[in-house]
Amino acid sequence: MNPTVTAVRAGVRRGVIELRNTFTNAQDLWNYFFPTAVLLVAMFFMRGSTVPGTDFSLGARALPSTIGMGLIFGGLLGLSQQLIVDREDGTLLRAKATPNGMLGYLIGKIVLISAVSLIGVVLQLTPGLFFLDGIRLGDPGAWLTLAWVVPLGLVATLPLGAVVGSLIENPRNMGLVVLPIFGLIALSGIFYPINGLPGWLQGVAQVFPVYWLGLGMRSALLPADLAAVELGGSWRHLETLGVLGAWAVLGLVLAPVVLRRMARRESGSRVAARRERAMQRVG
Structure with missing residues (x-):
């Protein structure tokens, strides 16, 4: 069989x-559910406010944007x-020591992160449907837009995540990102229009x-007339495709x-x- x-x-x-293991880890579950709960509570209290110039709920407008932010x-x-x-902790070194180990490692992480991101979409979207009006999941066009925005968003961000993770050695330096x-x-414009x-x-x-992931998610899940409050007065699908595609190409090259x-x-x-430095930090 081909080694690749x-x-x-x-x-x-x-x-x-790893996906199965992460859902049996209490800390991982807390990291997944707590931020989602905070965002949903914020949107619950925003539901009475309206997007300027419309009578549409600001909370409902923010929900697709926060889903894009989650991606x-x-x-x-x-x-x-x-x-x-x-x-x-040496996991990468062990992967490097096996034939095509780095490729297998990266595929595994991509599967894990993609699955967790998609589950996060469901965790945010499902409860929001119960207290936010105007989300158009019943429209086939919404699903078609989601079918290209979500995968393209992951392809545009996962390679960049790999680049950042390769350049930063100390976890404490993640604040720089x-x-x-x-x-x-x-x-x-995740929580409020940037006009x-x-x-x-x-x-x-x-x-x-x-910006473009938020816009793409809004174009999928919000009524068509909400495009009027966006820059240019439209959902700009071609521009969304172009910018996210450009970031995807850049990440896949780098x-x-x-x-x-x-x-x-x-x-x-x-x-x-690294392990010695980590022990010193703990001590």
Whole structure:
């Protein structure tokens, strides 16, 4: 059998096993459910407010945006954190030591993070349907849009997560990534339309995938007339496809190069040094 096919199959099995294990881990379950609960509570209290110029619930408008935000967190931060932790405890070194082990490892992580992200979509969307009006899941067009926005969003963010995880060795340095992402969320219209921001800030927001994932999810789940409050007065599907596609291509080009460089540098002495630093932090 082709070694690459074998590695891919092993990676898929690894991802399924890790997914099953993560749902038996209390800390992982807390990390999945608590942020979702906080967001749903926020949208519950926002449901009485309306989008400026309309009578549509601001909470209902925010729900698709936060689902897009969840895909960003899962694809970018989730995979990068997994890589950093596994590099520190020697998991990556063990994967490197086996034939096509890195490929199997990465396939497993992609399966895990993609599945967790999709489950997060369901966890946010299902309760929101009970107290937020206007979500159009009964429209076949909504499902068609979701069918390309969600996978494209994952492809645009997972390779970037791999790049970030390869470049950062110390888990405590994740703040260098988390803080800029929170800044982009504030600029990207996740909770409130960005039409009132200065033009240059609107331009900055539109460079990054956070805005476009939120817009794509809103175009799938909100009524067509809500496009009037977006920049340009439309859902801009072609622009969404173009920007997310560009980020996907960039990530797919960079990730293999950075990952190979990171794998070459891994050694037992580097793992031991990281473990010693981790013990010193704990002590």
